[in-house]
Amino acid sequence: MTTPVTLALHAMATRFELVLHGSNPANLRAAGEEALLEIERLEARLSLYRPGSDIAQVNSRAAVQPVVVTPEVFSLLQQARTLHDQTEGAFDVTIAPLVRCWGFMGGGGSLPTPEAVTDARSKVGMNLVHLNAADYSVRFERPGVMLDLGAIGKGYAVEKAVEILREGGVTSALIHGGTSTIYGLGTPPDEESWVVGIDRPPGREGGPGTKPSMLTKVPLRDESLSISAVWGKFFESRGKTFGHVLDPRNGAPVTGALLAAIALPSAMETDALSTALLVSGRAGLEKLARLRPGSKALLLMKSGDGFDASSAGISL
Numbered sequence: 001m002t003t004p005v006t007l008a009l010h011a012m013a014t015r016f017e018l019v020l021h022g023s024n025p026a027n028l029r030a031a032g033e034e035a036l037l038e039i040e041r042l043e044a045r046l047s048l049y050r051p052g053s054d055i056a057q058v059n060s061r062a063a064v065q066p067v068v069v070t071p072e073v074f075s076l077l078q079q080a081r082t083l084h085d086q087t088e089g090a091f092d093v094t095i096a097p098l099v100r101c102w103g104f105m106g107g108g109g110s111l112p113t114p115e116a117v118t119d120a121r122s123k124v125g126m127n128l129v130h131l132n133a134a135d136y137s138v139r140f141e142r143p144g145v146m147l148d149l150g151a152i153g154k155g156y157a158v159e160k161a162v163e164i165l166r167e168g169g170v171t172s173a174l175i176h177g178g179t180s181t182i183y184g185l186g187t188p189p190d191e192e193s194w195v196v197g198i199d200r201p202p203g204r205e206g207g208p209g210t211k212p213s214m215l216t217k218v219p220l221r222d223e224s225l226s227i228s229a230v231w232g233k234f235f236e237s238r239g240k241t242f243g244h245v246l247d248p249r250n251g252a253p254v255t256g257a258l259l260a261a262i263a264l265p266s267a268m269e270t271d272a273l274s275t276a277l278l279v280s281g282r283a284g285l286e287k288l289a290r291l292r293p294g295s296k297a298l299l300l301m302k303s304g305d306g307f308d309a310s311s312a313g314i315s316l
Contacts, residue, residue, distance in 0.1 A: 007032040011043045012154050014178030020165070021172035021189055031168025035161040035175070042160060045073055046153040048096070048146075058138045059096075059146045066130075066137035074136040076268075077129075080152055083272045084126045086291055090284060091276035092248035096146035097123040102253070104244045109235035111242065121251040155181045155226060155271025162267070180227050181271050184220030193219035201258045201300060201307060202231060215309075216316050218263055218296065226270035228278040229259045247279050257281045258307055261314065262288070263296035285310055 005020045005028040016039055020028040047053045054069040061067050069077075080093045096105070101120035103110035112120075123144040130139045149156075154177040162183050165173050174194050176182040184194030200215045218225050230253075233244035245254045260277035262270045273292070277284040277299060285299050289312055296313030309316055 003028075005029050005032060007036060009036040009039060011039050012047070012157065012177065014154065016157075016161075016175065016177045018161075018173060018175045020170055022170060027168070028170060031165050031170050034168060035164040038160050038164050039157045042153070042157045045070065046076075046149050046156075048148050048150070055147050055149060062138050063140040063143040063145060066132060066135075066139040068135060068137045071136055074131065074133070074138070076149070076152070076156060077131055077138065077147075079268065080149070080272070081126050081129070081131065083152070083269070083276070087273070087276040087280065087284070087287070089125070089249050090247070090279040091151065091272050092124065092126060093147050093149055093152065094124050094126060094129060094145060095246060095248045096148035097144060098246050098248065098251055099148065101251075102242070102244075102246060103235075104233060109233065109242060109244060111235075111237040117251045124248050124251070151275040152268060152272045154178065155224065155267040155269070158183050158224065159267040181224060181267055182220070182226075183224040183267050185222060187221055193221040195219050196225055198227060198259075198261055198298065201229070216298070216314060218261070218314055220263065223263055223265045224267035224270045225261060225263045226267070226274040227259065227261045228274040230254055230257065230278070245275070245278055254279055257299065257301055259298070259300040260284075261298040263314070264292060282310060285312065
């Protein structure tokens with residue numbers, strides 16, 4: 001008989017939760033608490049807002065001189081560059097100047113001038129970030145460049161937490177960060193997999209204001225599911241709605257796509273690639289199939305007052 005242990009932590013501007021199954025609650029709790037400590041440690045390294053973090057130090061000084069970071073952070077930045085290249089710029093950790101330009105950095109959003117968008121775009125792009133593997137240093141090409149690991153850091157933290165759980169002997173667990181990145185370790189007792197639901201977009205069934213209902217369920221067994229969506233933080237101006245998910249290639253909020261979901265063994269990759277898929281739309285779905293054969297993906301595109309769904313490996 002297994003006894004579930006539940007733990008939670010608020011970090012990286014979101015809530016992480018773990019549900020652990022096993023026959024020894026004390027061991028489960030110890031492993032779970034160590035996993036949460038790992039998430040806290042990573043927040044101290046990766047946060048955009050903590051002055052002492054590696055990322056904050058890079059953002060404040062890398063336009064003037066190379067800034068040395070830990071090998072772990074350097075490796076994550078290298079992986080972010082690889083994902084940027086593989087998605088042809090749809091995923092980009094230098095998007096922070098655009099986030100600030102559109103008023104979404106600590107705010108609810110506001111309509112910028114075309115000149116402000118042009119200026120912000122001049123500071124966005126991984127070509128402006130120089131990574132020196134010889135000394136683990138980071139340098140920016142020009143002032144104003146900023147790193148924001150918000151679209152990869154949470155998934156990376158989930159992935160590292162899962163490693164801690166495995167090392168602690170945990171064989172059955174579900175962990176999520178803000179419900180947008182979820183990892184199913186092993187299986188729940190007497191089940192073949194963890195099952196995670198994906199809701200319909202709000203207001204896209206039965207008219208505006210309708211509560212969302214479940215669109216589909218995704219089974220997870222030693223893999224991660226990440227979901228990116230355009231709703232949540234947005235503002236209205238001049239009769240249009242502008243969401244917080246920005247396309248780093250044109251500097252504007254994403255239009256057309258509503259939701260993107262991806263399942264893969266790596267939580268870091270699902271976090272980043274779900275964002276890239278939301279930005280890229282249908283072209284991104286085809287590219288993902290080539291980049292990650294066997295991946296499971298779902299993409300919802302606006303269609304009048306409803307949506308069109310395309311999927312690979314996820315039943316609707």
